[in-house]
Amino acid sequence: AQSVSQHNHHVILSEAASLELGCNYSYGGTVNLFWYVQYPGQHLQLLLKYFSGDPLVKGIKGFEAEFIKSKFSFNLRKPSVQWSDTAEYFCAVNAYSSASKIIFGSGTRLSIRP
Amino acid sequence: DAMVIQNPRYQVTQFGKPVTLSCSQTLNHNVMYWYQQKSSQAPKLLFHYYDKDFNNEADTPDNFQSRRPNTSFCFLDIRSPGLGDAAMYLCATSIPGTQSYEQYFGPGTRLTVT
Numbered sequence: 195a196q197s198v199s200q201h202n203h204h205v206i207l208s209e210a211a212s213l214e215l216g217c218n219y220s221y222g223g224t225v226n227l228f229w230y231v232q233y234p235g236q237h238l239q240l241l242l243k244y245f246s247g248d249p250l251v252k253g254i255k256g257f258e259a260e261f262i263k264s265k266f267s268f269n270l271r272k273p274s275v276q277w278s279d280t281a282e283y284f285c286a287v288n289a290y291s292s293a294s295k296i297i298f299g300s301g302t303r304l305s306i307r308p
Numbered sequence: 309d310a311m312v313i314q315n316p317r318y319q320v321t322q323f324g325k326p327v328t329l330s331c332s333q334t335l336n337h338n339v340m341y342w343y344q345q346k347s348s349q350a351p352k353l354l355f356h357y358y359d360k361d362f363n364n365e366a367d368t369p370d371n372f373q374s375r376r377p378n379t380s381f382c383f384l385d386i387r388s389p390g391l392g393d394a395a396m397y398l399c400a401t402s403i404p405g406t407q408s409y410e411q412y413f414g415p416g417t418r419l420t421v422t
Contacts, residue, residue, distance in 0.1 A: 295356070296409060
């Protein structure tokens with residue numbers, strides 16, 4: 195069965211610090227990968243996605259993620275975080291064999307100190 | 309220009325009293341999903357419709373039912389809500405395809421069971 199692991203439950207950073215959130219998945223076949231963000235009181239929205247091609251994907255608000263197939267990883271990065279990045283971040287995987295379904299990780303809560 | 313609309317945003321029901329949550333979309337997407345999200349947890353897929361085809365997750369309790377009368381609307385019925393069913397319920401849509409399993413989420417309905 196597919197699964198997604200986000201190892202950091204809660205990350206606390208100061209403004210301007212660099213960010214890396216880990217995501218690993220378990221599935222041997224072709225996958226689509228996503229990072230979703232949920233700001234306080236708001237709905238889930240797509241931050242970035244990987245389907246094919248360049249494994250370094252750039253998303254909104256200065257976020258990027260790198261797909262490393264050999265490590266089954268899709269880590270999220272941002273060089274300099276802002277207070278407004280405080281949110282819950284979810285990694286998600288869609289396996290081609292699972293048709294329309296995507297599996298979410300347990301989420302990482304990011305708190306930014308002003 | 310809301311794309312996935314959920315009503316109501318907040319719902320209070322009594323223990324054992326049936327409740328219906330609604331979702332509508334203006335995207336004309338084939339697939340509609342219902343997720344349950346409890347505090348600080350990943351969204352948990354309950355079921356999804358691919359057009360009129362209903363797909364139930366194996367661990368979704370029988371207490372949860374769904375209806376999709378047309379492309380635009382989908383309903384979640386909880387026949388006898390228990391205290392453990394208090395959660396945020398998320399509706400999402402997607403267009404299936406080789407590269408388009410990105411899901412679009414509504415704002416959610418927060419269900420309280422008293």
